[in-house]
Amino acid sequence: MKRVIFVIAASIALCSCIKESTPGPAGPRGPQGVPGRDGSGTQISTYYFNVYPQEWKPSGTYGTDGYYRYVDVVFNDLTNAVIYGGAVLVYAIFDGYDNQLPYVFPYYDNGYITRVIRYDLQQGKIGFIVEDSDFCVPDSPFSGVVQFKVVIISDI
Numbered sequence: 001m002k003r004v005i006f007v008i009a010a011s012i013a014l015c016s017c018i019k020e021s022t023p024g025p026a027g028p029r030g031p032q033g034v035p036g037r038d039g040s041g042t043q044i045s046t047y048y049f050n051v052y053p054q055e056w057k058p059s060g061t062y063g064t065d066g067y068y069r070y071v072d073v074v075f076n077d078l079t080n081a082v083i084y085g086g087a088v089l090v091y092a093i094f095d096g097y098d099n100q101l102p103y104v105f106p107y108y109d110n111g112y113i114t115r116v117i118r119y120d121l122q123q124g125k126i127g128f129i130v131e132d133s134d135f136c137v138p139d140s141p142f143s144g145v146v147q148f149k150v151v152i153i154s155d156i
């Protein structure tokens with residue numbers, strides 16, 4: 001028992017010691033690095049799209065693998081330069097919250113399923129896609145208007 005108490009006391013004493021030191025003199029400066037970009041040529045633009053219940057179109061055969069609903073929106077600012085050289089961030093806005101896509105959440109429709117909201121980018125258009133794990137997305141996947149936010153980060 002004395003040995004256990006001694007080991008514990010020694011451990012506490014050793015662990016509680018802090019070495020204080022002052023930094024030494026600074027070393028020589030290294031070589032100059034390659035100049036980077038200053039970000040002055042970067043442009044950030046935000047767009048909002050409303051999708052109404054009647055706009056959702058079917059793709060595939062209802063109830064079979066790969067069935068989903070989609071809406072294609074003409075989006076002329078979505079160029080190949082943006083798609084391949086910039087960044088595109090897409091959000092679905094529900095109850096005032098921006099949910100970055102792809103967005104996956106549990107959903108109840110005659111039992112629990114998983115719903116996925118995703119997007120597809122092509123030059124001049126963006127597609128918003130809704131897929132359910134049972135491949136039975138209803139005619140209107142949402143009871144009302146859904147707002148999507150698209151943020152484009154590109155060089156000018």
